[in-house]
Amino acid sequence: MNGRAYPLTETTSDIERRPPLGQVAVVLMGLAIGILLLGIQLWLLTTALDLYLAGQGTYMWLLALISGLVFVGGLLVLRMLARHPHLTPRRGG
Amino acid sequence: MMKKSEPAPVRTERTRGRPRIRRWQAEFPYHWDADDQVSRRELLRFTVMASGALFVATAGIAALSYLNPLRTIRRQAIAKTTDIPPGGASYFHYPTSEDEAILLHLPNGRFVAFSGKCTHLSCAVYYDPASGNLRCPCHDGVFDAQTGSPLAGPPQRSLPKITLQQEGTTLYAVEEEPQ
Numbered sequence: 001m002n003g004r005a006y007p008l009t010e011t012t013s014d015i016e017r018r019p020p021l022g023q024v025a026v027v028l029m030g031l032a033i034g035i036l037l038l039g040i041q042l043w044l045l046t047t048a049l050d051l052y053l054a055g056q057g058t059y060m061w062l063l064a065l066i067s068g069l070v071f072v073g074g075l076l077v078l079r080m081l082a083r084h085p086h087l088t089p090r091r092g093g
Numbered sequence: 094m095m096k097k098s099e100p101a102p103v104r105t106e107r108t109r110g111r112p113r114i115r116r117w118q119a120e121f122p123y124h125w126d127a128d129d130q131v132s133r134r135e136l137l138r139f140t141v142m143a144s145g146a147l148f149v150a151t152a153g154i155a156a157l158s159y160l161n162p163l164r165t166i167r168r169q170a171i172a173k174t175t176d177i178p179p180g181g182a183s184y185f186h187y188p189t190s191e192d193e194a195i196l197l198h199l200p201n202g203r204f205v206a207f208s209g210k211c212t213h214l215s216c217a218v219y220y221d222p223a224s225g226n227l228r229c230p231c232h233d234g235v236f237d238a239q240t241g242s243p244l245a246g247p248p249q250r251s252l253p254k255i256t257l258q259q260e261g262t263t264l265y266a267v268e269e270e271p272q
Contacts, residue, residue, distance in 0.1 A: 031133060037144070038147070041147040045154070053163060060155040063155065067147060071141070074137075074140065075145075078138065
């Protein structure tokens with residue numbers, strides 16, 4: 001967007017949500033950490049498959065537990081954002 | 094960078110004075126300069142969904158491992174202890190008829206067995222009594238006869254060790270455990 005306000009349809013209203021001024025970096029860092037955790041989950045999955053094929057399933061529940069904790073953390077963040085969206089009104093809209 | 098110009102108005106056709114909304118406009122009502130954007134919230138939602146899918150897959154594999162473990166303990170008689178003198182070796186196949194393995198009677202009287210496939214490129218290793226090591230002829234890989242760990246050459250990983258059981262004078266290979 002070039003900074004000017006254009007009328008958008010209702011279906012695109014969510015792209016008009018902006019984090020509070022000065023917190024864009026925090027939000028982007030949160031997203032980056034989330035994507036990094038997703039990569040760790042992918043690694044846990046490949047490790048679990050590797051252990052399964054090697055016939056060593058002793059500590060596999062631990063991998064599933066860590067993966068589950070990451071997922072629950074993501075759900076909590078989504079829930080938190082749904083409760084506190086922190087909408088910044090668009091200027092000139 | 095190209096400077097973005099004023100967004101083009103949605104094209105509509107006028108029929109009898111009224112603008113007619115095309116079908117694609119009704120089904121995909123995105124503004125032209127917004128249709129290539131994915132909001133942070135959408136990205137986060139997608140990430141959490143992907144995270145859930147990865148968790149389900151990991152938990153599924155863990156459950157499968159608990160309910161239907163792939164590891165099967167197989168027992169196979171491989172040699173008589175009296176047939177192999179100290180410092181000697183015997184070759185056999187384990188766990189399948191296509192997997193080469195090697196049984197060693199070490200000079201200290203202990204019996205050890207390893208997979209016979211070199212961990213570099215799967216050539217067959219042999220016991221070299223002169224050096225007391227296991228050697229791979231393809232690329233001059235050398236393994237320790239006591240532990241199976243690589244000593245020289247391109248191999249980086251140890252030879253998988255085969256657990257042995259002795260009943261009387263008969264030696265059994267019990268399972269193959271990756272190191």
